[in-house]
């Protein structure tokens with residue numbers, strides 16, 4: 001059985017940053033990732049953050065170059081971790097390589113997030129993909145997903161990917177809504193969708209930014225709504241169409257059209273459907289953390305009715321309720337890469353404390369990394385889902401209660 005001090009599952013920004021911090025202190029770390037290239041979701045990220053460009057691939061390359069200076073850190077790619085078992089002296093970690101399981105004194109789970117698909121008629125046709133898949137095609141493999149497409153599902157990620165696709169030379173028919181359930185969308189209003197879009201307008205190029213403050217004013221939103229055409233309103237060159245829903249995707253061997261219909265202010269379908277010619281469709285139902293390994297390892301969890309907010313209870317340094325098991329990054333909730341990196345730094349402190357038997361050690365480092373986490377949140381260019389802030393507060397309070405009582 002191979003031995004290491006720390007086994008990190010996930011070579012995204014959270015896992016790599018933690019490995020870098022631990023490696024520079026001479027701790028033996030093995031990082032396992034099922035993808036053949038390290039970097040996680042960083043690899044596809046490309047957007048304007050304030051006055052500079054965030055090029056995720058370059059951030060990943062920098063992290064990997066830093067790590068290569070620490071001989072105690074090993075990377076194993078193309079291998080999926082399938083099981084964890086706690087023993088007296090640490091963890092036995094099984095993977096899909098067919099080799100011997102690894103033995104580690106501590107485990108960090110940095111498994112990231114998954115996309116939630118939208119199943120509408122025609123969604124299995126070639127040419128239908130999630131926005132994340134389109135992002136990887138365009139930004140990682142430099143392949144256009146098609147000539148003309150539409151995105152179904154409005155959110156921070158779909159807006160960011162729409163911009164990236166346009167930079168890749170793709171013609172987009174805009175971002176439309178998924179079909180409403182039969183009784184309409186309870187509590188849904190077009191106006192609320194426009195309000196959400198105000199949070200996205202800051203991603204627009206500088207000259208477009210004034211639109212953001214206009215969208216935040218109710219009067220302007222109503223004016224924009226009243227005059228909103230079926231073709232949508234362009235924000236930073238992307239047509240946002242929150243009053244149009246995609247009912248079905250059509251095509252024989254591959255996508256050739258999308259069937260659309262107008263939504264009224266309550267989220268009900270009105271008028272007649274029509275077809276628009278497209279050769280690809282991206283769906284964007286949101287992101288959810290991947291907490292399965294934490295749950296399987298026995299960590300106390302916070303569960304939500306639809307699974308979107310299932311996360312392990314966690315403490316300030318990524319501790320879980322199971323000794324020696326740590327978490328960082330999007331497994332804790334959906335935020336950007338800079339936040340995941342700060343969470344990786346904090347988890348490295350938690351792990352050092354565990355390995356060295358100093359539960360209150362490394363106070364200055366913990367304070368500095370907590371500050372960096374707060375800064376990363378303050379300057380986050382994308383806010384995926386504002387609900388996470390309240391969930392984190394509750395989950396951390398539940399963690400304190402569980403560990404005090406335990």
Ligand SMILES: Cc1cc2nc3c(=O)[nH]c(=O)nc-3n(C[C@H](O)[C@H](O)[C@H](O)COP(=O)(O)OP(=O)(O)OC[C@H]3O[C@@H](n4cnc5c(N)ncnc54)[C@H](O)[C@@H]3O)c2cc1C
Pocket residue numbers: 009010011012013014015032033034035039040041042044045046079080081082110111112113114115131132133135157160287290328329330331335336337338340382
């Ligand atoms: C489709 C998608 C697109 C995104 N686009 C953006 C964007 O444009 N901008 C932005 O700011 N944020 C984006 N995000 C959010 C993104 O997740 C964070 O920015 C950041 O990458 C999170 O870092 P992480 O290290 O927690 O996870 P990730 O970067 O997701 O890395 C997790 C890694 O864990 C690996 N893994 C998971 N399970 C296992 C297992 N069992 N065994 C082995 N390896 C495993 C995965 O292969 C992956 O490489 C996106 C997220 C997704 C899902």
